[in-house]
Amino acid sequence: MGISAQNPSFRNFFSEKKGQNIGIVHSINYEIPGIFRLESGKTLSRVSIEYEMYGKMNADKSNVILICHALTGDAHAAGLHAGDKKSGWWNIVIGPNKAFDTEKYCIICSNIIGGCKGSTGPSSINPETEKHYSISFPVITISDMVNAQKKLIEHLGVKQLFAVAGGSMGGMQVLQWTVSYPEMVKKAIAIATTASSTPQQIAFEAIGRKAITDDPNWNGGNYYGKEIPAQGLALARMIGHITYLSDASMQKKFGRDQQDEASAELFPNFQVESYLNHQGDTFTKRFDANSYLYITKAVDFFDLSKNGSLIEGFSGVTAKYLVISITSDWLYPPYQGQEIVSALNANGVDAKYEEIRSQYGHDAFLLEEGQLNYLIRGFLSQILVSDIMYQNFYSVSRDETIENASILMVKKKVNHLPVISKDGKLEGIVTSWDITKAVACKITGLDEIITRNVKYVYAGEKIETASSIMENYSISALPVIDSENRIIGMVTSESISALIGRFN
Numbered sequence: 001m002g003i004s005a006q007n008p009s010f011r012n013f014f015s016e017k018k019g020q021n022i023g024i025v026h027s028i029n030y031e032i033p034g035i036f037r038l039e040s041g042k043t044l045s046r047v048s049i050e051y052e053m054y055g056k057m058n059a060d061k062s063n064v065i066l067i068c069h070a071l072t073g074d075a076h077a078a079g080l081h082a083g084d085k086k087s088g089w090w091n092i093v094i095g096p097n098k099a100f101d102t103e104k105y106c107i108i109c110s111n112i113i114g115g116c117k118g119s120t121g122p123s124s125i126n127p128e129t130e131k132h133y134s135i136s137f138p139v140i141t142i143s144d145m146v147n148a149q150k151k152l153i154e155h156l157g158v159k160q161l162f163a164v165a166g167g168s169m170g171g172m173q174v175l176q177w178t179v180s181y182p183e184m185v186k187k188a189i190a191i192a193t194t195a196s197s198t199p200q201q202i203a204f205e206a207i208g209r210k211a212i213t214d215d216p217n218w219n220g221g222n223y224y225g226k227e228i229p230a231q232g233l234a235l236a237r238m239i240g241h242i243t244y245l246s247d248a249s250m251q252k253k254f255g256r257d258q259q260d261e262a263s264a265e266l267f268p269n270f271q272v273e274s275y276l277n278h279q280g281d282t283f284t285k286r287f288d289a290n291s292y293l294y295i296t297k298a299v300d301f302f303d304l305s306k307n308g309s310l311i312e313g314f315s316g317v318t319a320k321y322l323v324i325s326i327t328s329d330w331l332y333p334p335y336q337g338q339e340i341v342s343a344l345n346a347n348g349v350d351a352k353y354e355e356i357r358s359q360y361g362h363d364a365f366l367l368e369e370g371q372l373n374y375l376i377r378g379f380l381s382q383i384l385v386s387d388i389m390y391q392n393f394y395s396v397s398r399d400e401t402i403e404n405a406s407i408l409m410v411k412k413k414v415n416h417l418p419v420i421s422k423d424g425k426l427e428g429i430v431t432s433w434d435i436t437k438a439v440a441c442k443i444t445g446l447d448e449i450i451t452r453n454v455k456y457v458y459a460g461e462k463i464e465t466a467s468s469i470m471e472n473y474s475i476s477a478l479p480v481i482d483s484e485n486r487i488i489g490m491v492t493s494e495s496i497s498a499l500i501g502r503f504n
């Protein structure tokens, strides 16, 4: 790695718990059955989705985390392919004891539709013509990428994702998931991203696309089996790569250092030139130019605002959110992460904003191991009352008889009955112990034995809060209420204990 973090002691603080690697992994290819309809209305058939899976699904498939990759990523997020020396692109956070702990969660990452790493894209063979799609490939959007992932997730029998996470364009997919399929996402982690591409972001992508289409080898997109538009693609990557770094990281990596004169054709190359040439050159060996055109356009089209309002765009989102920005990211600056959180909060969504303090620039989401692990681990392991409360609870009204209340308790095998008013507000609670005492004292009216000074919690509180109330007052069930004192669920000591076995 080229530079050390801005404040080494800060970085070490977050690196305290080292994870392990997951070893050899392999990719799987899934073909979506039938026709796949795109947002544009166009259709594709025999769409392939390449994916990798690390860790095991638990019995009810409730521990699945989907990882969404950035612009030039792929399904290989972690571990090693047999014979390779380089691990997957997010190996720093995926594995045993890492934030995306493969001992606890089942991690899935798939290559996006439009890509060139095993999923159907412009370089694939069109089954109707038996030729490369090239630029006959339909326009794709971030929403299409998410719809293709949803097909894969459904095929794997997963009803709800425990979390969806990703950086940059991966973060856009995260946002899109929670807007398109709110009921399918419990937790969302969007890093170094925006909810709407800005003119400056579009401008950089546009220059990259022009570099490709101006290369004579691009040949209207028909270069498969011929010379590829390597010069244009390399130039596109060089421009893009500058936006992934920062002024400070370039200073630190290269300063004004030059290469040996012997390596130069005309003038000695600065080290930064040589670095960009290397990045451009390597990129042409791993990426398809047409895919680059389609994917960057999908990023440019991305805009979740509705009628000009991001608040409106996020209406209906229910996932709990962690939004992370990077202090030195000038491509997706922190204000864009803050805007996402404000719009989510305005919709009543539990969304938290965090910043990674780094000099690496945008690509810090691929590099800042300690801070990423610390923030993501904390967010994934935080369990709220709403995660474990029972919404199907039984209640009584205060004019009920003790006999009826006790029959209900026996039939439904519960030890607590919240007492509620006609408009659903919490008035008190009766327990099986209250009833036992009432029978002993020959009391028949429920009203006389209700505990009115009832303890309660709110759905958004941490389970630690609920369990300490239970412990302090020696009670085993708490009503969960909303801001208008209406009861919306019950949390019990059994539901908290059940958590211990949740991910086994």
Ligand SMILES: CC(=O)SCCNC(=O)CCNC(=O)[C@H](O)C(C)(C)COP(=O)(O)OP(=O)(O)OC[C@H]1O[C@@H](n2cnc3c(N)ncnc32)[C@H](O)[C@@H]1OP(=O)(O)O
Residues within 6 Å of the ligand: 001, 002, 003, 068, 069, 070, 071, 072, 073, 074, 089, 271, 272, 274, 275, 276, 278, 282, 363, 366, 367
């Ligand atoms: C996010 C996703 O979903 S996946 C996509 C992520 N992957 C990529 O973007 C791949 C290409 N990008 C990179 O390599 C990115 O810089 C990062 C963020 C992934 C890695 O960052 P770092 O570890 O800091 O690597 P750095 O930016 O210094 O680049 C290292 C490479 O530059 C080369 N290099 C460094 N200095 C010079 C120089 N002066 N002249 C020539 N080459 C140089 C190194 O030899 C090394 O080459 P290699 O990758 O072929 O081994």
Ligand SMILES: N[C@@H](CCO)C(=O)O
Residues within 6 Å of the ligand: 070, 071, 072, 073, 168, 169, 244, 363
């Ligand atoms: N370096 C990453 C970040 C782009 O957002 C990539 O190439 O995908």
